[in-house]
Amino acid sequence: MKNNGLKKNNRNKNIRNLEIFDTTLRDGEQTPEISFPINAKLEIASKLDELGVDVIEAGFPISSNGEFEAVKKIKQLNLNAKICGLSRCQKGDIDTVIDCDLDNIHLFIATSKLHREYKLKKSKEQILQIVSDSITYAKEHGLNVEFSAEDATRTELDYLTEVYTEAISSKTDYIDIPDTVGILTPKKMEYLIKNLTNKLNNKLNNKLNNNLSNTISNNPNNKNNNNLKMPNLSVHCHNDFGLAVANSLTAFEQGVSQVHCTINGIGERAGNTDLAELVSSLKFLYDDEDEQMTIRTNIKTELLYGISKLVSHYSNISIAPNKPLVGRNAFAHESGIHTHGVIENALTYEPIDPKKVGNKRRLVLGKHAGTHSIKLKLEEMGLIVGENLSNEQFEEIVIKLKALGDKGKLVLDADLRAIIKDVTSKVLKSKRVVNLEQLAVVTGINVIPTASVAVNIAGKRYKSSQMGVGPVDASLKALESVVGETVKAKLIEYTINAATGGSDAIADVTVKLENNKKIVTAKSTSEDVVHASVEAVIEGINRLLDESTID
8 A cells, every 4th residue: 555655666676476367267157056158258258358367267168068169269359368278187178178279278186185085086196197198288289287286285295296396397387276175374375385385496406406417427418308497386275264365465475476366256165366355455555665575467456346246247146245345335434433534534444545446435324424424425415504404404314314324224315315305395393383202003913003192282292092094094193183273284185105115215205284275295204104104294284384384
């Protein structure tokens, strides 16, 4: 995160590049209940390329005819990203990748004791031979190879070293370290990368020395066999314990140059490393005045929100509201303390400008909302306190809004508009003659609806209970019985609408009352239909009593 506008001095910084290998269309699609149709895969692939990923793992071509066609069509898009196909270490799988006209293949075979004994039923030696044969075959057919030892993080370190040494000897271009069931912690990831790379370097040095000795003794002029070197390192982390991003960041710190990710972190079980979280952490947290490292990726972070929504749409998996960076609450504020700070300077409660990841700031209204955020929201709607909205009206809007929040209601813009319309259309509280103090209703099956109403009329309290054909009817009859001496009002029209959808929608009640040929229209809103109805009638009564009221 850049701070205080200070100019960075990069002279002493270590600049590192990180490649992003996106597996949304392969591992992401292996999420239970996700199956992307071909048109969806093509659109997602195009957006991934626009986003700037380096490699798109387009699918597992041998798994189905549809998958084969989709991978082939993605390749035909001629994108800037490398298009890669997944393949077991089997000739038939490799041939299918070749038939897709791909240049990149991701070969894998399980190596842990658990998989060797229960799934593959093969010895260590057999697996080493399969690794060598498969990589050699793929390389002979012109493919760039990334090799993964499936379940690497539960494989014995010495044997894992042997497997990767065999892969390197067979000229793989990348070696990938999959945390297949997400059991690493950052400390364990650090230990694994350090020790594995040390062991591999030692193995390679020994092989080079042996090759050099053999070459010189057999033919002193032939040194072409001495080109073994450590390939690029990659990691593929699963999120079973919520540590995929943290483990991927640790791997990068230890020298890994490529990370496997998915959009929205989708993938088998709890998913994979989330691309937005990983890249944003590197861009906004690592590249800091206090850090000695600058990280470069090709990702255009301002496109992250858009592709997140796209993948959510096609996967039918909603984005959690509190999902970092791309969730609707990632840059939302309700607390009065927070919104006040954000209004003055957004950095008080936001680590970055939401536009940097394509998201936007939201000031949410609810029981925690402060007057600053409510005033700002009203100003967005064209209402300024002290000009076209009185202080008294503003206070009533705040009270009503917080009352909704206290009842667990999410206050939407439509709700606020209904409240504003209600408050601004009413007789000012200071001029009201009749005010509701209490309302209680009993209703149900095999129960005669009964309502009790208490009102304050010109400073005196009156109450009554009445029965009716329903809770609204009973309430209005009780109200009529206590205000009848004050004003004889006849209800001539009653209308109810929902301000928003859902069972907790605000009820918007409109009534017409008549008294001595004077007709008034009154409105009231509440999440309770009965309450809204009674308040609407009381508002009408106050309008009838207000000599200045002209309808």
